[in-house]
Amino acid sequence: MDDVDLPYDEDEASQQEKIQALEDRLEILETQNEEMRDKLLDANAENNKYQQKLERLTHENKKLKQSPLFVATVQEVSDEGVIIKQHGNNQEALTEVTEEMREDIAPDDRVAVNNSLSIVKTLSSETDVRARVMEVTESPEVSYEDIGGLEEQLQEVRETVEMPLEKPDMFEDVGIDPPSGVLLYGPPGTGKTMLAKAVANQTDATFIKMAGSELVHKFIGEGAKLVRDLFDVAREHEPAVIFIDEIDAIAAKRTESKTSGDAEVQRTMMQLLAEMDGFEERGEIRIIAATNRFDMLDRAILRPGRFDRLIEVPKPGEEGRELIFQIHTRNMNVDDDVDFAALAEETADASGADIKAVCTEAGMFAIRDDRTEIRGEDFQNAWDKVQADSDTTEDVSKTFA
Ligand SMILES: Nc1ncnc2c1ncn2[C@@H]1O[C@H](COP(=O)(O)OP(=O)(O)OP(=O)(O)O)[C@@H](O)[C@H]1O
The missing domain is CATH 2.40.50.140 (Nucleic acid-binding proteins)
Structure with missing residues (x-):
């Protein structure tokens, strides 16, 4: 009790005064105690609030580190x-x-x-991007015999791509430069990719394919770099045939709009032109491009030294269609009654890809009918189906246009 400061004088205060002073002190202490308890409650509430805030921020922090990145x-x-x-x-x-x-x-x-x-x-490293955007085939399995009805085009591709790869000395002796790049243009599914693959196969060259649309739409911001990579990969694999499909996606005529997307496409195209222009010693690398939209191309890419050999690849004529039917049914069990000449006459406006689809569908009709031999009627039904399917696709693309 020594350290307690008593509220009265021990010697002088009467008993009554002592009691009164103690009661007063008690009252003060009780008030103080009450106040402290209130403060403690407030502090607890505050603590709870901060605890909740902390949890929220931790959660948010975790979310920020997760997707979307x-x-x-x-x-x-x-x-x-x-x-x-x-x-x-x-x-x-x-x-x-x-x-x-x-x-x-x-x-x-x-x-x-x-x-x-x-x-x-x-x-992950860029090699993954390269792998996703480039199709590299050591020796594609397409040969000249697999292509129907494109004799002239084939002849021209052989002269401009195959000859410089196989007999570069001849061009040197004669004193002319072989064409730099070859541009194949024409409707979809007419065999442009096949021509490029076949020439790569014939010359034992590596076939390196890249789609223009993927370059600018899928790998936004990396187009120019991927073009550089494309030529690096070709140099690593010489002899090589570079095939750029849908070149219109990177080489379309300049438009008025100046969006960043356009700027990106421009950069990709400039890189392509720079690679082609600075490619004096092109060595054993040939470049083939393809487009369905010749009208949309920026003329800059058609200047001498760039894509200076233009080859039109049209839809096949009647004779061509008959040949393509024969090519695609080579390994099929076709009934003797099937008349390919009549089918070729009937399938006017079909592309090579359409004819391939007709052959596959005809096989499906026979299978559905539990037969292993394909009849004329199967081809008829298949042609109807392919036409109906392409009408639907057109309607759908119109709807979404
Ligand atoms: N002339 C042809 N001879 C034989 N088959 C053909 C011919 N044209 C097209 N085909 C068939 O159609 C398929 C698609 O053709 P390919 O990819 O070469 O066309 P493409 O002109 O490059 O088309 P796209 O412009 O749509 O890329 C080929 O794999 C082949 O089966």
């Missing part, structure tokens, strides 16, 4: 941070990375960034 390409790594270019809008941004991550990051790497553009992780 955006893809960007590293442009530059410097002391000031990392400059990235976002895919999609092509905008550049300066962002920070942790010390550990900085060591793993180099220009041209693909990275995933979150909403605030912080690099969250690095993505």
Whole structure:
């Protein structure tokens, strides 16, 4: 009791006064106690609030690190941070990375960034992108005998692509440069890809195919780099035939609009032209491009030294159609009553791809009927079906146009 400060004078206060003073002190202490309890309750409530906020932020933080993340390409790594270019809008941004991550990051790497553009992780290397966008075939299985009704076109492709690969000395001796690039143009499914594959097969060249639309739509922001990669891959695989399908996607006439998408397409095309122009010693690499939209092409790509040999690949004529029927039924069990000449007459306007579809469908009709031999009527039904299917596709594309 020594350390307690009593509210009265021990020697002088009467008993009554002592009781009164103690009662007063008790009252004060009770009030103080009450106040403290209130404060404690407030503090507890506050604590609860902060606890909830902490949980919310932890959750949000976790979410930020998860999807959706955006893809960007590293442009530059410097002391000031990392400059990235976002895919999609092509905008550049300066962002920070942790010390550990900085060591793993180099220009041209693909990275995933979150909403605030912080690099969250690095993505798989570009070889994966190359593999996804380029089809590389050591020796495609298409030969000249598999192509029906394109004798003139075949002849021209052989002269312009096959000869320079097989007899480069002849061009040197004569003193002329072989054509740089060959452009095949015509409706879909007429055998443009087949021609390119067949010539690669004939010359034992590696066939490297890249689709223009994929370059600019699927790998936005990487088009120019992929074009560079395409030529690198070709150099690694010489002799090689580079086939760029749907070239109109990267070489369409310039439009008035100046959207970033257009700028990206422009950059991709400039890179392609630069590769072709700077390709003095092209060695054993030939370039073939194809398009269904010749009218849309930017004339810059048709200048001498670029795609300077134009070959039209039209739909087959009647004779061509008969040949294509024969080619695609070579391994089929066809009844003797099937008259391909009559079928060729009837299937006016069909492309090679349509005829292939008719042959496959005819086989399906026989199977459905539990037969192993394909009859004339199966081909008839198949032609009706292929026509009906293509009408539906046209309607659908009109609807979504
Ligand atoms: N002239 C042809 N002779 C034989 N088969 C053909 C012919 N044309 C097309 N085909 C068949 O159609 C398929 C598609 O043809 P291919 O891919 O070469 O056409 P394409 O002109 O490149 O078409 P796209 O412009 O749509 O890319 C071929 O795999 C082949 O089976």
